[in-house]
Amino acid sequence: MAQGNRPGNARQSRSNRRAAERERARQQAEQQARERRQQTIIGLIVTIVVVALVAVIGVVVYRNTHKNTAAQTQSTKAAYSTMRDSSVKPSTASNTGGILFSKNGYGKTIDDVPTIAIYMDPLCPGCGNFNRETDPTLISMFNAGQINLDIHPMSFLDSSSSDDYSSRASSSIAYIADHDSDPSHLLSYISNIYAEGFQPDEGSSYQSVSDAKLKQQAIKAGVPKSVADKAFERTYQKWLTAINTYTPTRKELWGSSGSMSTPTVTVNGTMIDLSAISTAGLDLKQGILKAIGLKESQIGDSSALPSIGGTGAPADFTSTESTE
Structure with missing residues (x-):
């Protein structure tokens, strides 16, 4: 009788193993899903932090650049005013000090x-x-x-x-x-x-x-x-x-x-x-x-005037036109 029960026991053992494997696979799948969710959350957090840092850096750079530009502009204006308003200067002087x-x-x-x-x-x-x-x-x-x-x-x-x-x-x-x-x-x-x-x-x-x-x-x-x-x-x-x-x-x-x-x-x-x-x-x-x-x-010919006139930009030195 004991020998007659062996096939049934083997089948039951295989069934149990398959059930255990399925359970392990299910648990692994759930673990992987949890890890993916965690990685996604971490990725989102990192992205938010990076974006925030970039924004902060951008604001700092903008403020510093704007501050430096504003300071430079103010410095130029102050220096210009001092020169323009000088109590003693040549009557022939231009507004730019020439x-x-x-x-x-x-x-x-x-x-x-x-x-x-x-x-x-x-x-x-x-x-x-x-x-x-x-x-x-x-x-x-x-x-x-x-x-x-x-x-x-x-x-x-x-x-x-x-x-x-x-x-x-x-x-x-x-x-x-x-x-x-x-x-x-x-x-x-x-x-x-x-x-x-x-x-x-x-x-x-x-x-x-x-x-x-x-x-x-x-x-x-x-x-x-x-x-x-x-x-x-x-x-x-x-x-x-x-x-x-x-x-x-x-x-x-x-x-x-x-x-x-x-x-x-x-x-x-x-x-x-x-x-x-x-x-x-x-x-x-x-x-x-x-x-x-x-x-x-x-040179010295009063009938020959420079080609750029009174408002034109100076010529490019990279061209090959002769000055002879």
């Missing part, structure tokens, strides 16, 4: 010709190099009525001399512009103080240049002695100090370094990348001619 003129006189511009603005410090070696390479050409175009000029004297390099050379020279530029009605004298004076052998070195190599020596260069340029005698009293020092604060805040004058330096040159208000001139294989004279659209053979 001295604008043409062959027709100070404050007078010629229509349909470009305005070349030059931001300079008398001690700046780069400014001296720019002047020596381009000044004869600029003066010829000036005399022919082919350009307007806008000179911006600065004096931030006083600390690179032992006797405030930059302020003394820049203040004399402003004084001469305000008291000698012939702007050609001013241009000649600037050429004289940038001349090789006269412009001093900056920093530790600086050797003092007296007011008397600067005065000699002014008289040599045609400035009346009565004007030259008083040109070195630093009459416009407060105005120059305000310019040194205001001009570097003007973003349109910032180079690739994110700051303003001298020399800076603009044509019809657009900054010229002086390094791009060299990269294009041109010297500074050729670069200026290319920028305004004038051939070298047309």
Whole structure:
């Protein structure tokens, strides 16, 4: 009898095993479902946290950027107001701290010709190099009525001399512009103080240049002695100090370094990348001619006007058009 019951027992055992396997499978399925739900919940939480963090970071960045931009704008406005409202400044000064003129006189511009603005410090070696390479050409175009000029004297390099050379020279530029009605004298004076052998070195190599020596260069340029005698009293020092604060805040004058330096040159208000001139294989004279659209053979020809006129943007240095 016991042997007769064995098949039934085997079937029952297999049934029990299958039931146990199904139960284990059910439990595993439930466990996996719980884990998936937990992972989903965790994923949602992580997503919410990340989104919240991104939002917070965005708000912080926006606020800081907005704050910095607002502070920069406020700083520029304050510096501009100080310069504009300076109690002592040249009557020939423009609203941006320049001295604008043409062959027709100070404050007078010629229509349909470009305005070349030059931001300079008398001690700046780069400014001296720019002047020596381009000044004869600029003066010829000036005399022919082919350009307007806008000179911006600065004096931030006083600390690179032992006797405030930059302020003394820049203040004399402003004084001469305000008291000698012939702007050609001013241009000649600037050429004289940038001349090789006269412009001093900056920093530790600086050797003092007296007011008397600067005065000699002014008289040599045609400035009346009565004007030259008083040109070195630093009459416009407060105005120059305000310019040194205001001009570097003007973003349109910032180079690739994110700051303003001298020399800076603009044509019809657009900054010229002086390094791009060299990269294009041109010297500074050729670069200026290319920028305004004038051939070298047309320099000093009053009947030939620069192609960009009085409002056009300066030409691109990457083009291959000749300036000959």
